[in-house]
Amino acid sequence: MPLLALENLQVSYGGIKAVKGIDVTVEQGELVCLIGANGAGKTTTLKAITGLIHPAGGRVVYGGEDISGRKTFEIARKGLALVPEGRGVFPQLTIEENLLMGAYSRDDKPQVAADVDRVFGLFARLKERRGQTAGTLSGGEQQMLAIGRAMMSRPKLLLLDEPSMGLAPLMVEKIFEVIRGIAAEGVTMLLVEQNARLALEASHRGYVLEGGLVTLSGEARSLLGNPQVRQAYLGE
Structure with missing residues (x-):
C-alpha cells in the first residue's frame, strides 16, 4: 500500500x-x-x-x-509537513525560534534539541546565524530555514x-x-x-x-x- x-x-x-x-x-x-x-x-x-x-x-x-x-x-x-511556496518563515523570530516552531506539537525536549543540531548540521550557514531574525536572511537562507523547520516535526x-x-x-x-x-x-x-x-x-x-x-x-x-x-x- x-x-x-x-x-x-x-x-x-x-x-x-x-x-x-x-x-x-x-x-x-x-x-x-x-x-x-x-x-x-x-x-x-x-x-x-x-x-x-x-x-x-x-x-x-x-x-x-x-x-x-x-x-x-x-x-x-x-x-505530513509542507514547505510552502514562498517559504513562509516567521520574519520577527530568530532562526532557532523558527526551528522550534516546527516542533510545536512535540514534548520530547532532548530529541528536539538533537534535531535542532541535526538541522544545523545540514545547514551550517543557519548555525552561524542562529540568533539572527529570519526576516534579515537571503531568499536561499530562508528556504534552508523553511526546510529545516519542516524537518523538526520529524515528518x-x-x-x-x-x-x-x-x-x-x-x-x-x-x-x-x-x-x-x-x-x-x-x-x-x-x-x-x-x-x-x-x-x-x-x-x-x-x-x-x-x-x-x-x-x-x-x-x-x-x-x-x-x-x-x-x-x-x-x-x-
Whole structure:
C-alpha cells in the first residue's frame, strides 16, 4: 500500500477546475516529483493534500486512511509537513525560534534539541546565524530555514513546493543537495518543482501535469529521456 495515494483527485476554484481527476502515488521511502508549467495544478494538488483546499471530488488517502476534507492541523499531526511556496518563515523570530516552531506539537525536549543540531548540521550557514531574525536572511537562507523547520516535526511525508523558486543557481544546487541527502535518509517526499531537470535527477519517479491532468508518468530516468519532456521542460 502506498503511503500517499491521490485517487481521481479534483479541485475547483469557483467554477474553474484546476485539477481534473488525477491519480498519483508515493511509496514509503520514495522521492516523487510533480513537474509542469505555471498553472498546471501542482501547488493546488499540494494544498488539497494538506487540507488547505477541500477536494471537489476523488480522495486523498494517506497511510490507508481517507483524509480528504480533514482540517490542516489534523493532517499535520499525522506526520505530513509542507514547505510552502514562498517559504513562509516567521520574519520577527530568530532562526532557532523558527526551528522550534516546527516542533510545536512535540514534548520530547532532548530529541528536539538533537534535531535542532541535526538541522544545523545540514545547514551550517543557519548555525552561524542562529540568533539572527529570519526576516534579515537571503531568499536561499530562508528556504534552508523553511526546510529545516519542516524537518523538526520529524515528518513521515515531506511536501516541498517550488524550493528553487527565485534562488541563485549556486543556492539552488545547495538546496537540491540537501533534498537528496534527506531522501537518502529514507524520508518520503513529494516535490513540486518548475526546474524539471533538477527535480527528475533527484527523484525516483515523476508525474507531468498539464492543464490539471497527468499527461505522463514513470521512472524519473525514463522521463528525463522522453522527447516530449525534453522539448517542453528541458529546453531542448
